[in-house]
Amino acid sequence: MTVAELSQDLVWAAATALTVALVAFAIDLTRLAGRPEAEADAHDEGAERTEVLATAAAGGTTPASPYGPGAVAPAAPAAAPAPSRKAANIGISVTWLGTALLLVAIVTRGIAAGRAPWANMYEFTLVGAFVALAVFLGVSVTRDVRFLGSFVTGLSVLFLGLAQNAFFVVATGVQPALQSYWLVIHVGVAIIATGIFTVAFVTSALQLLRDSRDGGNAVLGARGWRWLDTTPGPVQLEALSFRLNAVAFVLWTFTIIGGAIWAEHAWGRYWGWDPKEVWSFVVWIVYAAYLHARTTRGWSGRRAAYFVLVGYACVLFNFTGVNLLFNGKHSYSGLTTE
Amino acid sequence: MTERTGQAERSGEQAAGYRPEGIDDAFAAGGGGGTTPALPSLGWRGTLRWTWRQLTSMRVALMLLMLLAVAAVPGSVLPQRPQDPAAVLRYLQENPTTGEWLDRLGFFDVYASVWFSAIYLLLFVSLVGCILPRTKAHWQALRTRPPRTPRRFDRFPAQARAVTDATPDDVVAAASTHLRGRLSWLPTFRVDTGTEDAAPARGRSAARPAARTVSAERGYVRETGNLLFHLSLVGLLVAVATGQLLHYRGQAIVTEGRGFANAVVDYDTFENGAWFRPSSLVPFSMTLDAFESEFAADSVAFAQSRDFTATVTVRDPDGETHEETIKVNHPLTAGGAKIYLQGNGFAPEVTVRDADGEVAFSGRVPFLPEDTMYTSRGVIKVPDVSPGLDQIGLVGYFLPTAELSEDGATATSVYPQPINPLLVLEVYRGDLGLDEGLPQNVYRLDTDDLTPSVDADGRRVRLLVAPGETVDLPDGLGTISFDSLPRYVALDLRHDPSLTWVLVFALGALTGLAVSLFTPRRRVWVRAWREDVPGSDDDGAPRERTVVAVAGLARGDDAGLQGEVDALLAALPGVAPSGEGDLTDPAGPTPADRTSTPAAPAQDPTARDRARKADR
Numbered sequence: 001m002t003v004a005e006l007s008q009d010l011v012w013a014a015a016t017a018l019t020v021a022l023v024a025f026a027i028d029l030t031r032l033a034g035r036p037e038a039e040a041d042a043h044d045e046g047a048e049r050t051e052v053l054a055t056a057a058a059g060g061t062t063p064a065s066p067y068g069p070g071a072v073a074p075a076a077p078a079a080a081p082a083p084s085r086k087a088a089n090i091g092i093s094v095t096w097l098g099t100a101l102l103l104v105a106i107v108t109r110g111i112a113a114g115r116a117p118w119a120n121m122y123e124f125t126l127v128g129a130f131v132a133l134a135v136f137l138g139v140s141v142t143r144d145v146r147f148l149g150s151f152v153t154g155l156s157v158l159f160l161g162l163a164q165n166a167f168f169v170v171a172t173g174v175q176p177a178l179q180s181y182w183l184v185i186h187v188g189v190a191i192i193a194t195g196i197f198t199v200a201f202v203t204s205a206l207q208l209l210r211d212s213r214d215g216g217n218a219v220l221g222a223r224g225w226r227w228l229d230t231t232p233g234p235v236q237l238e239a240l241s242f243r244l245n246a247v248a249f250v251l252w253t254f255t256i257i258g259g260a261i262w263a264e265h266a267w268g269r270y271w272g273w274d275p276k277e278v279w280s281f282v283v284w285i286v287y288a289a290y291l292h293a294r295t296t297r298g299w300s301g302r303r304a305a306y307f308v309l310v311g312y313a314c315v316l317f318n319f320t321g322v323n324l325l326f327n328g329k330h331s332y333s334g335l336t337t338e
Numbered sequence: 339m340t341e342r343t344g345q346a347e348r349s350g351e352q353a354a355g356y357r358p359e360g361i362d363d364a365f366a367a368g369g370g371g372g373t374t375p376a377l378p379s380l381g382w383r384g385t386l387r388w389t390w391r392q393l394t395s396m397r398v399a400l401m402l403l404m405l406l407a408v409a410a411v412p413g414s415v416l417p418q419r420p421q422d423p424a425a426v427l428r429y430l431q432e433n434p435t436t437g438e439w440l441d442r443l444g445f446f447d448v449y450a451s452v453w454f455s456a457i458y459l460l461l462f463v464s465l466v467g468c469i470l471p472r473t474k475a476h477w478q479a480l481r482t483r484p485p486r487t488p489r490r491f492d493r494f495p496a497q498a499r500a501v502t503d504a505t506p507d508d509v510v511a512a513a514s515t516h517l518r519g520r521l522s523w524l525p526t527f528r529v530d531t532g533t534e535d536a537a538p539a540r541g542r543s544a545a546r547p548a549a550r551t552v553s554a555e556r557g558y559v560r561e562t563g564n565l566l567f568h569l570s571l572v573g574l575l576v577a578v579a580t581g582q583l584l585h586y587r588g589q590a591i592v593t594e595g596r597g598f599a600n601a602v603v604d605y606d607t608f609e610n611g612a613w614f615r616p617s618s619l620v621p622f623s624m625t626l627d628a629f630e631s632e633f634a635a636d637s638v639a640f641a642q643s644r645d646f647t648a649t650v651t652v653r654d655p656d657g658e659t660h661e662e663t664i665k666v667n668h669p670l671t672a673g674g675a676k677i678y679l680q681g682n683g684f685a686p687e688v689t690v691r692d693a694d695g696e697v698a699f700s701g702r703v704p705f706l707p708e709d710t711m712y713t714s715r716g717v718i719k720v721p722d723v724s725p726g727l728d729q730i731g732l733v734g735y736f737l738p739t740a741e742l743s744e745d746g747a748t749a750t751s752v753y754p755q756p757i758n759p760l761l762v763l764e765v766y767r768g769d770l771g772l773d774e775g776l777p778q779n780v781y782r783l784d785t786d787d788l789t790p791s792v793d794a795d796g797r798r799v800r801l802l803v804a805p806g807e808t809v810d811l812p813d814g815l816g817t818i819s820f821d822s823l824p825r826y827v828a829l830d831l832r833h834d835p836s837l838t839w840v841l842v843f844a845l846g847a848l849t850g851l852a853v854s855l856f857t858p859r860r861r862v863w864v865r866a867w868r869e870d871v872p873g874s875d876d877d878g879a880p881r882e883r884t885v886v887a888v889a890g891l892a893r894g895d896d897a898g899l900q901g902e903v904d905a906l907l908a909a910l911p912g913v914a915p916s917g918e919g920d921l922t923d924p925a926g927p928t929p930a931d932r933t934s935t936p937a938a939p940a941q942d943p944t945a946r947d948r949a950r951k952a953d954r
Contacts (some may be wrong), residue, residue, distance in 0.1 A: 170637035176666035239895040246855040253851055257844045266667050267829050268587075268678040270840065271578075272421065273449050278414040285407040289400055296396040314407075324527050326414060328894075 004057060004112035005172040008164070010105035015160040017098030018133075018153045023164040024091035025150035026247060031087060033226035048147055060109045062311035088146040092137075095153055102160075102208060106130060114183045118191055120332050128319075129156040131195025135244070139199075145240070147246055151202040155179040178332065182262035186255060194315055195253035200244035201312035204305040207237035211302055238301065242294060249287045276330035279318035286311040393460065394467030402461040410459055413448035416440065459905040462575060469568045476561045483530050484555035487863040494891035496900040501883045506866035507914060509886055509910050513864045516909040517554045527554035527862065534865075535924040548686075549867035553924045556860050557893070563853025570846035581836030586610035586619075586675075588831045591617055591700045593685045594824040597625035600673055600831070609649030620673030621884045625651045627661070629682060631755050643755055643796070650678050674833060681828035683714055684736055686761060686805075692723040692816040698730070701880055704826050706781055711751040712738045718763070718785045718818075721772045729770045729781045730815055734763035734800075748829075749802070758821055761803040765791040765812055791815070801936040858894040860902060886910060 001009075106126055110117035117125045136152040139145050174183070211234040213220040220228065231237065259280070260270040271277060290307035293299040323331060392398055407584040408882050417425035426446045430437040444451030491497050502509065532551040539545040587606035588849035590598045598604045600622050632645040648664040662670050678948050683705055690699040698720045705716030712734055720730040739753035740760035750763050766788035772778065791799045791812040799812040808819040864886065871881045890903040907913055 151566070169640045172642065173634060173635075173642045173644060179645075180667040240894065240895075243897070250848070250852050250855060253848050257848060261841070264837070265669065268669065268676065268680065268832050270837070273413055273418065274421070275414040278410050282407045282410050285403055285410070289403040289407070292396060292400050292403065296400060299397075299400065323413070 007108040014098045014101035018157045021091045021094040023152040024087045028088035029227040032230040102130045119174045122167040127191045128194045129159040132198040135199045157189035186258040190255040193248045196248035200241045203241040207234045275322045275326035275328040283314045399464045406865045442502035481554040487553045491889035494889035496903045498907045500913045504911040509866040510550040515550045527556040529554040547867045552864035554862045560857040563850040566850030570843045571845035577836045577839035583611040583613040585834040586614045592626045593826040599623040622673045623653045678830040680830040686828040687821045689819045690720045694707035694724040698723045712754040713751040731766040732763045733783045750824045763801045861891045863889045
């Protein structure tokens with residue numbers, strides 16, 4: 001078995017582990033939702049962590065919510081026995097395993113190709129999924145974000161499957177235009193930003209769903225959506241999404257600036273409205289609009305969250321559509337279109 | 339613009355709808371962006387003011403931002419003139435009706451179109467209109483002191499209490515030192531200390547003991563960063579526009595052993611901004627000594643390019659020469675401009691003799707590569723034949739490594755290096771149309787008025803010429819010799835004096851953005867007073883202790899606020915992280931919205947870590 005083949009097998013192994021984690025997280029959600037008192041899981045061993053999330057959102061006063069102060073207040077304890085969240089904990093452990101496997105897969109891919117392992121779509125997808133998982137796990141060290149687990153692992157499995165089946169190209173060197181240290185910086189930061197945008201997108205989507213359910217939406221009020229009650233309230237989700245998006249937005253700004261510097265080196269101009277540049281610009285503008293919408297009267301909350309959905313759609317299109325549909329200087333997918 | 343109405347908005351959104359004391363600063367109160375203007379007063383003056391206020395409102399800025407994003411999209415879908423004029427022509431030919439309308443509306447040069455420019459210019463006007471007043475307000479806010487310590491702490495989102503044996507003065511001194519931080523020239527908090535006199539009970543308010551207070555505020559740079567970001571964007575726009583006016587760009591195709599001089603006339607194409615002066619070109623010259631390319635030969639990435647290196651000799655205006663190399667990611671700087679290696683290919687050197695045996699053409703003909711195997715297309719035009727003879731045009735391909743199919747009908751290139759080079763040409767004769775003085779594309783031969791040479795079966799004759807060979811042209815037109823095979827490079831010389839400024843403003847925007855998004859804006863207050871230890875006067879001598887109360891308030895969401903308060907408490911003298919005794923004031927009201935018991939975070943070693951994390 002060559003190193004390249006080993007890398008590919010490791011990706012499958014990681015995808016398998018993440019599928020197991022996905023199932024575990026899903027079981028956890030249904031269990032929580034199935035309880036008669038489907039809220040206030042702040043009593044289990046994660047209470048300390050949930051508390052942080054509560055303070056996180058408490059810029060001013062915080063309305064009562066499962067993760068809010070009310071749940072932590074000494075009046076509540078005797079109400080319900082701590083529900084077992086064994087499934088979620090298994091999910092976290094297996095996600096660590098899957099992420100570690102994916103990391104090894106990426107490293108071996110880099111060894112096989114003899115360069116930074118993110119020079120084409122296949123590799124970008126692998127590393128992007130890895131970053132999303134790493135952000136999720138990183139946040140979960142200090143906060144209880146296990147409710148995000150099934151979505152982050154689910155998206156990662158989807159991305160890995162897509163990468164293995166649709167985007168795969170053999171590990172090899174790169175053309176002269178890509179032979180620069182900017183490949184490590186520009187593309188590396190772009191992938192990190194994309195990974196964080198992914199987690200933020202999941203958070204904002206949950207925020208909208210939860211908000212609609214709380215607001216008495218007929219569809220989301222159905223029994224099948226009861227798992228939504230186990231997530232933090234929309235205010236906390238919004239706060240978490242904002243924090244992630246803020247980090248990703250700064251990284252995206254750097255991606256564009258770094259890309260412009262590299263383009264000046266390699267192509268002789270810092271900005272030329274290449275399709276990838278156009279869509280990076282669109283992504284930047286949409287997230288800038290999101291940051292402004294958040295602080296505009298009448299636009300914060302739900303409406304601002306829609307910007308995140310639009311922004312993430314642009315991120316995905318910038319990655320897939322622009323690589324595959326348009327012919328530009330950034331056509332590095334390595335896939336032949338004919 | 340990122341936080342103008344944030345606080346007001348959030349408290350409005352939450353049904354509680356209360357605003358803690360101490361939040362009444364310029365930003366929360368001003369809220370200019372969100373205020374609905376009153377009905378416009380009559381008269382042009384009022385209308386003008388109304389328009390201006392609308393334009394500089396956050397709502398309109400938001401619309402313009404979204405509009406800008408939407409307007410940018412067509413430029414990625416439709417071919418654009420500055421990037422690919424040929425593709426635009428193709429599009430116009432394939433879609434004559436819609437194409438014409440799209441062309442009229444500027445869809446083939448979106449980023450220079452009136453509507454795209456209008457959107458971003460309006461956006462920048464809106465930005466300036468929003469930022470200038472804020473800069474003024476911030477300039478004043480920068481010199482304000484932290485707001486005085488509020489009477490009651492119990493409604494603040496973060497608070498803590500502790501008792502200590504240290505005096506209130508010591509507590510206040512320690513709190514000031516802790517809040518100011520280690521860097522004396524860049525204090526973390528701006529700190530004011532104060533003294534409150536004892537007040538007797540009056541009406542419904544209870545008696546208050548004399549106390550020392552601290553009021554502190556941090557995060558002034560948050561708004562500074564926000565302003566820096568937006569002003570940098572303006573600077574970026576100005577720098578880019580200036581660059582457009584001053585830049586120049588020349589392109590030249592240079593074959594091995596030949597060169598060019600840095601003069602407008604020596605370039606194949608030359609474009610420049612309105613303020614460019616031809617005299618500003620530094621008169622250096624350059625010769626291409628050699629060009630080398632490397633391609634992968636393994637089966638995995640067969641024939642993928644791996645390296646392109648052009649070795650050149652530059653002759654400076656003072657006559658000094660030096661050897662340089664140009665690679666794809668390593669442009670050469672010469673005469674204040676950068677020279678980029680943008681393309682390469684083969685320029686077979688051929689000699690064509692006419693029917694009289696006279697040399698009608700001799701020279702190097704660049705063939706343009708069309709695929710990764712360098713199957714290259716080119717045209718040899720031979721107008722200077724002996725009088726009375728037809729002009730000759732040769733069209734065809736150059737194949738670096740030719741492989742003929744078994745029946746000999748087709749030839750393809752199977753590798754980009756010249757292992758088995760071959761010219762495959764069709765021959766035309768007639769009037770090439772060059773004498774009318776109309777400019778022609780050197781890479782195209784208009785064969786409409788020309789007669790192709792055909793064989794006995796009526797098929798086009800295809801000449802196969804290898805280097806060193808001389809082949810007879812059909813129909814007795816003469817001969818063609820393939821003398822040698824030099825390579826050529828396509829060089830792109832560019833100069834843009836604004837580059838440094840573009841970079842400076844871009845980095846300024848990045849810095850401002852990071853500062854404005856990640857700097858916490860917090861206010862912290864401390865009050866310390868003496869009181870009797872309850873139940874301590876058994877032996878008649880009442881023992882006193884100091885009670886310290888801390889409250890924190892943040893603008894917007896702030897994960898680290900409670901950590902900041904806890905860390906402050908932990909830094910005070912005599913506040914041992916023991917957890918012994920009841921640190922809360924048993925007499926005081928227990929706030930319903932308290933987020934944690936004060937004792938717990940003080941003894942939690944991770945509290946400070948969290949605070950530090952949030953600060954990063």
